[in-house]
Amino acid sequence: IAQENTYTQTQRTENQTGLTGKMNQEEQVQVLGLWGSPFSKRVEMVLQLKGIPYEYIEEDVYGNKSPMLLKYNPIHKKVPVLVHNGRSIAESLVIVEYIEDTWKTGPTILPQDPYERAMARFWAKYVDEKVMVAMGKAFWGPESEREKERKEAYEGLISLEKEIGDKRFFGGETIGIVDIAADFIGYWLGIVQEVSGVTIMTAEEFPNLKRWSEDFVGNNIIKEVLPPKQKLAALFKTPFRSAATSG
Amino acid sequence: MTNEVILLDFWPSMFGMRTRIALREKGVEFEYREEDLRNKSPLLLQMNPIHKKIPVLIHNGKPVNESIIQVQYIDEVWSHKSPILPSDPYQRAQARFWADFIDKKMYDAQRKVWATKGEEQETGKKDFIEILKTLESELGDKPYFAGDDFGYVDIALIGFSTWFPAYEKFGNFSVEQECPKLTAWVKKCLQRESVAKSLPEPEKVTEFVSMLRTKFVAE
Numbered sequence: 001i002a003q004e005n006t007y008t009q010t011q012r013t014e015n016q017t018g019l020t021g022k023m024n025q026e027e028q029v030q031v032l033g034l035w036g037s038p039f040s041k042r043v044e045m046v047l048q049l050k051g052i053p054y055e056y057i058e059e060d061v062y063g064n065k066s067p068m069l070l071k072y073n074p075i076h077k078k079v080p081v082l083v084h085n086g087r088s089i090a091e092s093l094v095i096v097e098y099i100e101d102t103w104k105t106g107p108t109i110l111p112q113d114p115y116e117r118a119m120a121r122f123w124a125k126y127v128d129e130k131v132m133v134a135m136g137k138a139f140w141g142p143e144s145e146r147e148k149e150r151k152e153a154y155e156g157l158i159s160l161e162k163e164i165g166d167k168r169f170f171g172g173e174t175i176g177i178v179d180i181a182a183d184f185i186g187y188w189l190g191i192v193q194e195v196s197g198v199t200i201m202t203a204e205e206f207p208n209l210k211r212w213s214e215d216f217v218g219n220n221i222i223k224e225v226l227p228p229k230q231k232l233a234a235l236f237k238t239p240f241r242s243a244a245t246s247g
Numbered sequence: 248m249t250n251e252v253i254l255l256d257f258w259p260s261m262f263g264m265r266t267r268i269a270l271r272e273k274g275v276e277f278e279y280r281e282e283d284l285r286n287k288s289p290l291l292l293q294m295n296p297i298h299k300k301i302p303v304l305i306h307n308g309k310p311v312n313e314s315i316i317q318v319q320y321i322d323e324v325w326s327h328k329s330p331i332l333p334s335d336p337y338q339r340a341q342a343r344f345w346a347d348f349i350d351k352k353m354y355d356a357q358r359k360v361w362a363t364k365g366e367e368q369e370t371g372k373k374d375f376i377e378i379l380k381t382l383e384s385e386l387g388d389k390p391y392f393a394g395d396d397f398g399y400v401d402i403a404l405i406g407f408s409t410w411f412p413a414y415e416k417f418g419n420f421s422v423e424q425e426c427p428k429l430t431a432w433v434k435k436c437l438q439r440e441s442v443a444k445s446l447p448e449p450e451k452v453t454e455f456v457s458m459l460r461t462k463f464v465a466e
Contacts, residue, residue, distance in 0.1 A: 075348065075381065089340045091347050098343075101336035114323040118311045125313060126297065159297055 029054040032069055032081040034061055036227050036235050038132075038184040039092040040080040044225050045180055046099050050106030093124055096177060109177045123163060123170060124181040131156035132184060138200065139192055146198075153200050157209065160185070164208045168215055179216055185209065186216040187226050195236040252277035255291050255303040257284055259452050262314035263302040264406030264445050269318045271441035272402075273325035315346055318402055332399050342393060345385060346403040352378050353407060360418040361410075361456050362463040372418045376425050383429040390435065401436055405446070408433040412449045413456035 031047070031054050033040035047054050059069050059079050072088035073081045081088050082095045084102070089095050100109050110117050134152035141149055160182070164170055170178035179186070185201070190213070193199045203210040217223060252270065254277050256263035270277050282291055282301050294303045294310035304311040304320070311320050322331040332339050356378050359371020382404065386392055392400035411422045411433075423430040436442045 084337075087337055089337070089344065091344055094340055094343045094347060098336055098340040101339060114320055115306075115309060115311070117323065118316050118320040121316045121319065122311075122313055125316065 028083075028085055030057060030083040031055070032057050032059050032066075032072065032079050032083070034059060034079050036232055037079065038188050041225055041227070042092045042180050042183055043080045043082060043095050043099075045183065045222055046096050046109055048221050048225055049109070049175065050099065050103055052099070052103055052106070093128060093177070093181060096180060100177075107174055109171070109175070109180065111171075111176070120171070120177050123160075123178040126156070126159070127178065127181040127185070131160065131182075135184065135189070135200070139196055139198065150198070150200055157185070157201050157206060161206050161208050164212050166208070169212065175216070175219060175222070179212075183216075186213040188232065189213075191229055191232050192236055195233050249307070250275070251305075251307050253280060253305040254278070255280050255282050255288070255294065255301050255305070257282050257301045258447050259409070259455050260301060261406030261410060264409070265314040265402050266302045266304055266317045266321070267445035268402050268405070268441045269321040269331060271444055272329045272331060272397075273321060274328065275321070275325055315350060315403060318399065322399075330396075330398070331402065333393055333396075338393060342399040345382075345392060345400045349382070349400070349403045349407075353404075357407065357410060357414060360414045361460055364464050368418065372420060375414065375418070376420065379422065379426050379429060383426045386428060386432055388428075391432070397436065397439060401432075405433065405436045405442055408436075409446050409449045409452045410456065413453040416453060417456070417460060 029047070029052060031040070031043055033044065033056060035058060044054075044056070057066075057068070059066060061069070061079055065077055068083075069079065069081065070077060072083055073079075073090040076090060078090070080092055080095060081090050082098065083089075084098075089098050096109060110120055131153060134149045134156060137149035138146050138153050169175050170182065189201060193201070201209060217226065252275055254263070254266060254270070256267070256279060258281060267279070280288075280290075282288060284301070287299060290305075291301065291303060292299055294305055295301075295312045298312060300312075302314055302317065304317045306320075306324070311317050318331060332342055353375075356371060356375040359368060360375050363371060389395075391397050392404075415421055437446070
């Protein structure tokens with residue numbers, strides 16, 4: 001998803017769960033991110049759902065990529081990057097699985113049963129590779145391809161509408177990896193549709209996804225992580241350069 | 248409990264090869280069914296309605312789709328032997344990162360090498376060689392991507408090696424010259440029974456690719 005980063009200063013903030021104080025040197029967690037990026041927010045959502053303290057570092061991915069970013073993600077040079085005790089992990093869904101594997105307290109993001117896990121991974125991948133890619137191109141890609149990409153995105157949403165059905169979340173009763181992967185659909189999409197005047201997902205055609213997005217955004221922890229609507233709307237009004245946030 | 252495992256596959260698919268290898272690593276008996284992609288079976292369409300693609304792993308009647316997800320599933324279900332993913336979370340994340348890299352980059356890049364010509368092919372070839380070199384750099388001097396043990400990233404990549412002679416033929420370059428360490432790694436992997444049994448003869452793949460190429464490129 002292409003975005004203009006208007007924040008050029010590196011900001012260091014305390015983690016947003018309210019846990020302040022010095023972090024245990026043995027357990028140093030940093031997130032290199034971009035405030036408006038759904039990929040970046042995926043990582044923060046999972047950390048906060050699990051109550052893991054971290055230091056957030058805003059990256060100027062469009063202006064000057066920091067030495068830290070280039071060091072910790074030399075292959076893709078994108079955010080988000082998680083740095084844990086000095087070692088880095090890149091790609092938001094890889095990071096999410098790493099967090100799940102590493103911190104055994106707090107709610108789980110993946111089911112325990114191997115078949116259910118495979119299904120969750122399948123749908124998370126589907127969101128990432130089919131739906132997100134098509135949406136990015138539908139809104140921000142070459143003009144000549146936007147109609148085609150809208151159809152792709154629309155088809156993707158139909159599958160997701162069917163998949164969520166009556167479930168509260170894709171993960172069942174609680175938020176899981178598919179919900180996290182679909183954060184753009186749950187929050188960003190509405191804002192982008194409003195700003196651009198282009199609608200792919202209507203409440204009438206997608207009542208399940210509409211209901212899901214309200215539950216997702218209404219979650220106490222998720223709502224604190226999401227970027228402010230006005231800021232995002234302002235961002236989407238400006239033209240985009242190429243994506244510097246990773247999948 | 249019976250363990251009925253069926254794999255719907257297509258013999259030259261570098262993705263299908265991953266699942267074949269994983270099953271064999273674990274010593275799982277499975278029924279291999281060849282799909283005609285121009286005439287997909289009702290079972291395939293029923294078991295993978297979203298993508299309608301192979302490979303499809305059907306375990307006791309339930310489908311698992313996407314090769315990289317199948318490999319993880321196999322590792323988790325048959326966890327008693329031959330671990331595929333490392334046990335350390337950081338190493339696992341690295342393995343997932345590189346498998347993701349391969350999935351995101353290799354397929355599109357390699358396709359340009361055999362399915363296009365002229366400038367598009369030249370650019371594709373350059374991109375492809377760069378990707379191979381990045382992977383070779385990650386391999387370094389280790390026997391396998393994760394170190395001493397054959398695993399996830401090796402499984403994700405090795406199937407592409409059966410297509411190397413086709414890339415070399417149509418792209419006019421030598422993988423061995425560009426990436427000697429990767430070439431040595433291929434040979435090492437082929438010594439493994441699970442790999443040797445799961446990979447087709449590269450010559451047959453090249454024949455297949457030649458036939459495919461005629462559909463895409465007017466020579």
